[in-house]
Amino acid sequence: MRSHPSQVPSSTESDFDESVLLAQVGFDRVLFRVVLETFRDEWPRRARGLMEGVQVADWDTVVRQAHTLKGSLRQIGASRAARAAERVEHLARAADAAALEEAVPAAESALSHVDAEIAELLRNEA
Known part of the structure; x- marks a missing residue:
């Protein structure tokens, strides 16, 4: 599988749409915060x-x-x-180590970007 730069998220665009999670938790701001804090605790271990x-x-x-x-x-x-994570998943299923060399750092960058957006949101809600 070949690498496609268009599939790599841009680090300049917002990647976190809080309305998606808010709807899933019934607009419960406490649960919203718990889910986001849990995500922030878990993603580094997964990465x-x-x-x-x-x-x-x-x-x-x-x-x-x-x-x-x-x-x-x-x-x-x-x-x-x-x-970005889905791309890594597909490349790993294909055992495409060469393409993963680009895809994994791109996914980690996207994760870091989301984490920063969430951290800012949680700070502003405190």
């Missing part, structure tokens, strides 16, 4: 697991971690970062 899987070519681990991240990102309304 580390993904990276470790890539380093040892453990594609099952990479697929599992990317799939979990994709689902979490979709749940909170971070569709662009979810697409």
Whole structure:
């Protein structure tokens, strides 16, 4: 599988649509905050697991971690970062180590961008 730059999220666009998660939690701001804090606690561990899987070519681990991240990102309304995680998942299923060299850092960048947006939102709501 070849790398497609158009599939890589831009770091300049907003990637977090809080209305998606708010609707899922019935507009409960407390639950909204809990879900976002949980996401912020969990994603670094998932990203580390993904990276470790890539380093040892453990594609099952990479697929599992990317799939979990994709689902979490979709749940909170971070569709662009979810697409980056989905791309990693597909490349890992194909064991495309060369394409993953670009896709994994792009996904991590997208995750970091979402995390920064969420951190700012949570600070402003405090």
